[in-house]
Amino acid sequence: MTDTPPPRTWQAIRAEVLARIRHRRWPPGTMIPNEADLALEFGCARATVNRALRDLAESGVLDRRRKAGTRVAEAPVRRAVLSIPLIRDEVAALGQPYGYALLSRALESPPAPVHASLALPPDTDALHIRALHLAGGTPFALEDRWINPAAAPGALEADMTTLSANEWLVRHAPFTEGRLSFSAIAADAATAAQLGCAPGTALFRLDRSTLDGTRPVTVAQISYRPGYRLDMVI
Amino acid sequence: MTDTPPPRTWQAIRAEVLARIRHRRWPPGTMIPNEADLALEFGCARATVNRALRDLAESGVLDRRRKAGTRVAEAPVRRAVLSIPLIRDEVAALGQPYGYALLSRALESPPAPVHASLALPPDTDALHIRALHLAGGTPFALEDRWINPAAAPGALEADMTTLSANEWLVRHAPFTEGRLSFSAIAADAATAAQLGCAPGTALFRLDRSTLDGTRPVTVAQISYRPGYRLDMVI
DNA sequence: ATCCATAATATGTCTATACATAATAAACCC
DNA sequence: GGGTTTATTATGTATAGACATATTATGGAT
Known part of the structure; x- marks a missing residue:
């Protein structure tokens, strides 16, 4: 059992959060734990959790509001990025x-x-x-x-x-x-x-x-x- | 002269960098100063400059590569964000x-x-x-x-x-x-x-x-x- | 009960520091 | 000279701590 310690990069945390959403552990509409608690759970700094959650909010997966907290978006208004080339x-x-x-x-x-x-x-x-x-x-x-x-x-x-x-x-x-x-x-x-x-x-x-x-x-x-x-x- | 000190938020820095690009102080193709120097100039932490420049890179205005530095994008492959509603x-x-x-x-x-x-x-x-x-x-x-x-x-x-x-x-x-x-x-x-x-x-x-x-x-x-x-x- | 000030709270951001990583430049050897 | 190893450097990221800000919850006065 050479269990490699889980990487605590913000990408890894984003992936973990996304997985919990996909697997319905945090279904749409759910309030997820706050940054401090998640940081504790993942064993990383709050800033790292913040980076991950902000990224998910930018792509429309999460809704975040100060004081109110973070919830899984009900109707994921997905945002697609279009590169407009010459x-x-x-x-x-x-x-x-x-x-x-x-x-x-x-x-x-x-x-x-x-x-x-x-x-x-x-x-x-x-x-x-x-x-x-x-x-x-x-x-x-x-x-x-x-x-x-x-x-x-x-x-x-x-x-x-x-x-x-x-x-x-x-x-x-x-x-x-x-x-x-x-x-x-x-x-x-x-x-x-x-x-x-x-x-x-x-x-x-x-x-x-x-x-x-x-x-x-x-x-x-x-x-x-x-x-x-x-x-x-x- | 109650000169309000310039806000040193990352948005302000992004705006300043964008202005320099628009006013041709940093024309397309130019290498811009590195994060440490900009942080010194703006009187803020490097992380704040990083946040601003990363955001501009995400929107296609800047090209960033490790060690190589940051340059103003030649052909700004602008990225447009489309929200796909139901x-x-x-x-x-x-x-x-x-x-x-x-x-x-x-x-x-x-x-x-x-x-x-x-x-x-x-x-x-x-x-x-x-x-x-x-x-x-x-x-x-x-x-x-x-x-x-x-x-x-x-x-x-x-x-x-x-x-x-x-x-x-x-x-x-x-x-x-x-x-x-x-x-x-x-x-x-x-x-x-x-x-x-x-x-x-x-x-x-x-x-x-x-x-x-x-x-x-x-x-x-x-x-x-x-x-x-x-x-x-x- | 209604309205308003106040406290509590979660996210947002800044700082300083440290180390990681990628890519280039320099040094080196053959 | 050609190719390989070794610095060097700028960005990328993590951390702990602090304060800012927006909102919600609460408690008090009317």
Whole structure:
């Protein structure tokens, strides 16, 4: 019986707590012992228990409130983490050569919804960029982007014929927050022509907007080729 | 000059580091000072700096490697966190009454791909459930689910006419991991009929599979009504 | 009984110190 | 020089102790 002493790392404690939840020793809704007691039981410092429980709370397995204590989440609103890669990397991950083609680039008056979401002053133009991302020579995604020139200094002068606008922005325009919205749309005639599919084909669409503080920097609409899937791991 | 001393909380330090990155004092690719030096500069303990930098690394802003140090991520592979609520909660968030209708429920032989992804023994049946989620009386999402009975004890006996299979599983079947996959599909005739839309309509689809350890528990295909959007915040 | 101040309590965080671990740089040998 | 061993270094983590903070429970006054 060479019983190796149980490792008292925070990961080990997290695993142990998770096991007790899974095995229904602590069913959903249960209050679990407080940190001090658990530290005593596991023979470690309270900070170590805290680290483990905090991690589980972040992933939605536990609910924690000061003074109230820690309980196993009733309906585990699981949180999935999505890494949003550059399309270049996404294509590379498929093992295909990446290509980029600038379709159009103009400083022009945006449609009302775009004007509003960029919070532009009245009668102000924005930089409109349309581009095609290619995987192994075939269309992968169509990007339709509007950039607020005031929020992205240098964008008007930047050469975007070889580098995608997204990559340029990532490197040159600071941004703090953003919103993503996924949906399914039917391909309109123009999009279908660019992506080489029939009009009406169901396409996966990503609408993305990014802010620098409170100032909108850019909004983009990305239509992926038919069959595209976005994968996440819980 | 009642200058309030700068708070030396880890959040404050995270904010300060983030500001330096945004203001290009530490541009992408830069190595930033090590924890000990930053702790000295900010006048706090190294553990506090560690907490702040770890948090930024988790959100993809920093790259950290032992001995190598900490650098500002070149291409900020931003990580977005998606909370996956129960459909019931999703509908409730829209301010509409939730409804649930079980369409069919049978122990039957699954198609080959489902059989494979549930890792069933040869010639084994699985529990097949089809159900409609309603928002304010109109169809919201169509769920097509297969459950591995061996991995979800009690599922065969459970009454799923009032409670959705997903909710039953969440409460009764332990699971540890899962995969999510989002895509856009054209509605087939059966789905269109249930959702009350025209065949061929572009629909947002979620494919979900959950495991208990390494054992597959269930796979589900959820087709949302036309116009559905999934929002995330970076 | 109701309302309000106060005490009690569990989590949240900071500090200082120590050791572990991974990865690089330097020293070394052949 | 090429390859291997040995420091060195920055992050990763554990610990004990302390105080902060948010909430709940309690007790008292009205």
